[in-house]
Amino acid sequence: MRSAFVTELMERLKYGEELYLLTGDVGWNAFDKLREQFPKNFYNIGLAEQSMVLIAIGMALKGKEVYTYSILPFSAYRTFEQIRLACYNNAPIRAVGMGVGYDYDIGGCTHFGLEDIQAMTSLPNITVVSPADSRETTMLLRQLKGIKGPAYIRLSKNSEPELHNRHDNIKIGQALRIMDGKDVLIVTTGAITKLAIEAARRLEEDGISCEILNMHTLKPFDGDSVRKSAGGKRAIAVIEENNGGLAKLVSIELSGSYGGPNCRFISFRLPDEFNKEVGRRDWMLERVGLKADAVYNKIKLAVE
Amino acid sequence: MELQSIADSLRQEVISLHRDRQLPHIGSALSCLDVMVALYFDVMTAEDTFILSKGHAGTALYSVQHRKGLIPDNLYEGIGRNGSPLAEHTSYPEGMVKLGSLGNGLGIGVGMAMANKMDGSRGKVYVLLSDGEVQEGSTLEGLWIAGRFRLGNLVAIVDYNRWQAYDRTEDVLPLACTDKAASGYGWSAKHVMDGNDTQKMAVELGSLAAGTPNLLIAHTTLGKGLPNEDDLSTHYKPPS
Numbered sequence: 001m002r003s004a005f006v007t008e009l010m011e012r013l014k015y016g017e018e019l020y021l022l023t024g025d026v027g028w029n030a031f032d033k034l035r036e037q038f039p040k041n042f043y044n045i046g047l048a049e050q051s052m053v054l055i056a057i058g059m060a061l062k063g064k065e066v067y068t069y070s071i072l073p074f075s076a077y078r079t080f081e082q083i084r085l086a087c088y089n090n091a092p093i094r095a096v097g098m099g100v101g102y103d104y105d106i107g108g109c110t111h112f113g114l115e116d117i118q119a120m121t122s123l124p125n126i127t128v129v130s131p132a133d134s135r136e137t138t139m140l141l142r143q144l145k146g147i148k149g150p151a152y153i154r155l156s157k158n159s160e161p162e163l164h165n166r167h168d169n170i171k172i173g174q175a176l177r178i179m180d181g182k183d184v185l186i187v188t189t190g191a192i193t194k195l196a197i198e199a200a201r202r203l204e205e206d207g208i209s210c211e212i213l214n215m216h217t218l219k220p221f222d223g224d225s226v227r228k229s230a231g232g233k234r235a236i237a238v239i240e241e242n243n244g245g246l247a248k249l250v251s252i253e254l255s256g257s258y259g260g261p262n263c264r265f266i267s268f269r270l271p272d273e274f275n276k277e278v279g280r281r282d283w284m285l286e287r288v289g290l291k292a293d294a295v296y297n298k299i300k301l302a303v304e
Numbered sequence: 305m306e307l308q309s310i311a312d313s314l315r316q317e318v319i320s321l322h323r324d325r326q327l328p329h330i331g332s333a334l335s336c337l338d339v340m341v342a343l344y345f346d347v348m349t350a351e352d353t354f355i356l357s358k359g360h361a362g363t364a365l366y367s368v369q370h371r372k373g374l375i376p377d378n379l380y381e382g383i384g385r386n387g388s389p390l391a392e393h394t395s396y397p398e399g400m401v402k403l404g405s406l407g408n409g410l411g412i413g414v415g416m417a418m419a420n421k422m423d424g425s426r427g428k429v430y431v432l433l434s435d436g437e438v439q440e441g442s443t444l445e446g447l448w449i450a451g452r453f454r455l456g457n458l459v460a461i462v463d464y465n466r467w468q469a470y471d472r473t474e475d476v477l478p479l480a481c482t483d484k485a486a487s488g489y490g491w492s493a494k495h496v497m498d499g500n501d502t503q504k505m506a507v508e509l510g511s512l513a514a515g516t517p518n519l520l521i522a523h524t525t526l527g528k529g530l531p532n533e534d535d536l537s538t539h540y541k542p543p544s
Contacts, residue, residue, distance in 0.1 A: 040422075051411040051445040058415020058429075061401065064422070066415075081405060082442075085412075089402050 001155040001191075002030055002098060004134035008141045009067070013038045017065075022056055024049040024070040026098070049074050053082035056093040060086070065094070065145075071104065072097035072113035076120060076152065086150040087125040094144065096153045100130075100190055101241030101270055103157040105281040109274040113154065117189075117245025120152045121219040127151040127172065128219040132193035133163040136170060136216055143172045156191035156241075158281060163193055164214075173217050175225035181209035184299055185229050187250050188239040189215040195285075196239045198292035199299065208303055215246065223253035230254055235264040235302045239295065241285075243272045264302040268295055307502040311341040314367045315529050321363055323543045325384025327392055331527035331538030333364035335465035336432055339499060339522055340368045342506035343430055351427035353416055355401050357409020357443075358434035358463060359393040366390055369397065407440025409433060410460060414450045417458040417517075428457045430509075436468030439477045444485070450517040451490030458517040459509070464499065465526040467536055479521070486519045499524035 010033065012019060022043045023031065035042040045052040049070055056066045068075065075097040076083070086093045097116055104111035120128045127147050131137040137155065144151050164178040178193070179186075179200055188196040193214050200210035211229055215222070230236055236254070240246040247267035254265075271288055278284065285291060289298070315337055322330040336358065343354060345368075356365050363383065370380040374397055375390070382388040390396045393404025403409055413431035420427045437443055450458050462482070466473050473479055483493035492513035498504050499522025512518040527538030 045449065046445075048442075048445040048449065050407075050442040051414070051449055054408055054411025054442065054446070055415035055418065055449070057401075058412040058417070059419045060415075061412070062416050062419035062423075064419050082408065082411075085403070085405070085408055 001131060001134055001137045001159045002157070004137040005096065005141065005155060006030055006034055008138050010034050010037070013041055019065040019067070020059060021067045021069060022052050024052050024068070024074055026070045049078045050082050053079040053086065053093065053095065057082070057086050057089060057091040060091040060093045061089065067094040067096055069096045069098065071111055072099045072116055072154065073111060076113070076116045080119060083120075083126070083150065083152070084123055087123045090125055090149050092148055093150050094153060095150070096155060098155050098157065100154050100156050101192070102281050102284045105284055106278050108278055114243045114270055115245070116154055117218055117240070117242045118248065121221070121245065121249065125149045126219055127217070128154070129172065129216060130154045130189045130218050131216055132190055132214050133159050134161045135167050139167055139170045140172065140216060143170070147172065154190065159191045160194060163197060170216065173220045173222060175222040176214045176216055177211060177229070178214045179210060179212040181211040182232070183208045183234050183303060184210045185233045185236045186210055186212045186239060187215060187226060187236065187246065188212065189218060189246055190241055192239055192241045192290065195290060195292055195295060199295040202292065202296045203299060206300065208300065218246070218249065221249050221253070226250055226253045230263075233263055235266060235299055237266045237268060237295070237299050239268045239290070241290070242270060244269045266298060266302055268298075307341060307345055307506055310345055310371065311338045311502040314341065314371060318363050318367050319530065319543055321367070321383060326542040327363060327384050328540050328542060329360045329363075329392065330530065330543055331465070331467070332358060332434065332463075333361045334528045334530065334533075335500070335524040335526050336361050336463040337364040337367070337528070338502040338524075339432060339461055339463065339505050340364055341502050342509055344368045344372055346506040347509040348430065351425060353427060353429045355403070355409045355413050355416075355429065355431045356394045357403060357431050358406065358437060359402075359404035362390070362392050362394040365394055366396070406434065406437035407442040410443050410446030410450070413458055413460070414446050414453070414455065417450070417455040418453060420457050421455070428459060430459045430461065432461050432463060434468070435462055435464045435466065435473045435479050436476075438462060438479055438482050447486050447491065447519075448489045451486070454490060454515065455517045456515045459512060460517070460519045462519070462521045463524055464521050465524045467526045467539065469539060483519065483521055490516055491519045492516045493519040493521070495521045495523065497523050500528045
């Protein structure tokens with residue numbers, strides 16, 4: 001996703017568009033070409049993330065298209081109040097958080113993005129996008145051009161070029177159905193969508209058909225689509241690389257009644273804790289049940 | 305009208321407003337009112353931008369903007385009443401940066417000054433800070449970054465009334481070395497001893513160094529013009 005992000009920015013710069021990338025001293029290698037070719041559009045602000053966002057607010061209020069970039073916690077948490085000010089002033093900054101969930105795996109908890117869905121979607125005026133693959137990243141970045149307020153973009157380090165073939169239907173603010181089915185509704189977001197697809201395919205083999213809603217936009221949250229798709233389902237599963245932000249968004253939309261008779265709600269998420277042990281991402285995700293086998297088993301059990 | 309008479313009449317307006325609506329932060333509003341009068345009635349052009357980083361002096365700014373015709377009578381009259389879009393911490397008019405949490409105005413000013421440079425605009429950016437908010441790390445970052453980018457179109461004014469919300473500034477984190485720090489980061493920095501002298505402030509603001517960001521530390525009096533001026537109670541208690 002990062003290379004899709006850089007490529008998209010460079011393409012636009014080549015076409016003569018005016019935009020600026022501010023980084024908090026992060027992006028070695030990834031931004032080298034952009035910086036070489038467009039030195040006037042690239043600023044390493046330094047290890048001063050709060051000021052990076054404030055500067056972006058000032059530039060955006062003067063009409064500039066400006067992206068701020070750092071590792072997710074420094075882009076989204078260190079700067080939370082500054083992003084809130086961007087929201088209050090409706091300054092159209094584009095804050096990019098790199099590395100969701102356990103992406104920085106052996107790096108440890110300081111670098112994890114466990115809570116950003118809850119933190120960022122809690123802010124008024126903001127648009128939050130969470131692409132599932134590289135092509136979604138490109139498309140969402142393009143569509144953000146039409147959004148007049150601030151936006152937060154969460155990018156995964158572990159992404160595929162294309163996880164599905166329904167990119168043409170992508171529209172900011174609308175859930176994207178990437179698989180059709182009648183028994184189970186899976187709601188997911190970000191690169192972990194890959195796991196949702198794997199689990200759904202295995203369930204299909206057992207005759208359990210799954211609909212997958214990919215929430216590439218987390219705010220505004222397309223609750224209408226979630227409610228419609230939930231109708232008549234035997235189970236609703238939420239799959240996310242976050243400590244429950246998506247599950248909460250879904251459950252708010254479904255409060256009251258949802259699904260068919262005896263419908264089960266299952267949340268696959270990261271635990272709400274700082275890991276005492278770290279390892280490679282796959283190992284860490286498997287330990288918390290974010291693995292195709294485990295998801296398949298749990299959903300199967302729920303509908304049988 | 306002479307600058308000082310505008311400031312004097314606005315001072316009475318602000319005091320009445322705080323007394324009538326029982327609004328706090330009168331001390332902070334009155335210490336920096338004269339600076340804003342100098343900016344709005346003498347120094348700034350249509351291309352310039354003003355940011356009130358110490359947003360709690362909102363009523364002083366509103367009074368100046370109202371006098372300039374930027375805020376309509378009915379809204380000015382509604383300050384402190386239910387339903388007013390004019391919060392005590394600056395929230396109006398549209399186009400002004402809405403602030404109130406300290407330490408954020410300078411960074412936004414840096415971004416605006418950078419944007420003006422990119423556009424080749426002659427517009428300057430003026431940021432008014434409290435002395436207490438210099439303590440915010442983000443203010444210090446802003447000083448550093450503005451110096452590094454040689455933002456000659458950026459002017460920061462510190463309202464040095466020697467009080468912060470709970471104590472004397474000197475007794476918490478003294479401001480003493482701020483001008484030296486700013487100079488070290490590439491600013492032209494100076495103290496202005498009579499920051500409540502509107503005419504004097506206008507002269508100082510009109511004769512700044514070129515090619516570097518400028519920092520003026522304006523020595524002012526908290527609650528200037530009140531019987532209990534220079535007393536911390538003016539930060540909290542509305543005038544009676």
